[in-house]
Amino acid sequence: MSDWQPPAPLPSPSRRRVKGALSGSLLFEQPAHRAEADAVLAFLEGPDPVAVEVGVDHGTVLIDHARRTPTWRWLGLEIRKRKVAKAQPHAPPNARLWAADARSVFASVFADHSVDRVDILFPTPVTNPRHMLLTDAFVADLARVVRPGGVVTVATDVAPLFTWTCDRFAGWREAEPPERGPVRSRRERVCVRDGLAVQWGHWRPPVASSEAGGTPTA
Numbered sequence: 001m002s003d004w005q006p007p008a009p010l011p012s013p014s015r016r017r018v019k020g021a022l023s024g025s026l027l028f029e030q031p032a033h034r035a036e037a038d039a040v041l042a043f044l045e046g047p048d049p050v051a052v053e054v055g056v057d058h059g060t061v062l063i064d065h066a067r068r069t070p071t072w073r074w075l076g077l078e079i080r081k082r083k084v085a086k087a088q089p090h091a092p093p094n095a096r097l098w099a100a101d102a103r104s105v106f107a108s109v110f111a112d113h114s115v116d117r118v119d120i121l122f123p124t125p126v127t128n129p130r131h132m133l134l135t136d137a138f139v140a141d142l143a144r145v146v147r148p149g150g151v152v153t154v155a156t157d158v159a160p161l162f163t164w165t166c167d168r169f170a171g172w173r174e175a176e177p178p179e180r181g182p183v184r185s186r187r188e189r190v191c192v193r194d195g196l197a198v199q200w201g202h203w204r205p206p207v208a209s210s211e212a213g214g215t216p217t218a
């Protein structure tokens with residue numbers, strides 16, 4: 001995958017009409033899906049800091065994080081419904097998995113400055129522009145949703161994808177890596193096994209330093 005190239009961006013992307021695997025952001029205007037979104041928002045409500053992991057796969061990293069930091073709320077987003085259905089029964093009370101497209105959720109579900117931490121571990125190096133996660137529109141939604149003191153983390157073993165990602169976060173500030181536990185994601189375990197170099201980026205939203213608050217430790 002070292003020869004990965006970013007797919008050409010879609011013409012005139014609309015932030016409100018994100019095309020995704022689960023029918024885009026207008027999905028949440030349909031009553032059944034709105035109810036699902038409201039249930040997730042109710043789960044996240046309250047004083048606890050909120051972490052979101054995008055593309056949780058089996059959910060093992062998310063569940064480990066949630067067990068070790070019970071004072072945080074952990075939400076895992078994953079487009080593959082079967083993975084979510086298998087993982088959810090193992091989640092502690094402060095963790096929830098949701099079969100939803102992260103692009104749609106960040107575009108139209110989360111309130112401004114409502115999330116403290118976002119982990120994007122090994123995003124798929126797609127070639128179809130419709131499936132591209134780390135677009136300018138998605139990063140703009142992250143900037144709106146993540147609190148000024150919050151942190152977005154991206155890990156990848158695909159060097160050109162890391163370069164692409166760093167370009168998307170060019171206006172952000174570099175951050176310290178947030179805490180993580182001993183459990184590694186499936187892709188990270190493959191990288192360790194095969195000796196593949198992994199690159200990590202940690203960024204805080206682009207706001208004036210006087211506005212930035214600290215992030216709770218997790």
Ligand SMILES: C[S@@+](CC[C@H](N)C(=O)[O-])C[C@H]1O[C@@H](n2cnc3c(N)ncnc32)[C@H](O)[C@@H]1O
Nearest residue numbers: 055057077078079101102121122124185186187
């Ligand atoms: C390459 S896999 C990495 C899985 C896991 N994070 C790991 O490190 O092993 C990418 C994951 O992201 C999920 N995914 C891709 N696009 C997504 C999106 N827009 N929203 C939520 N999940 C997405 C895929 O279904 C897949 O599970």
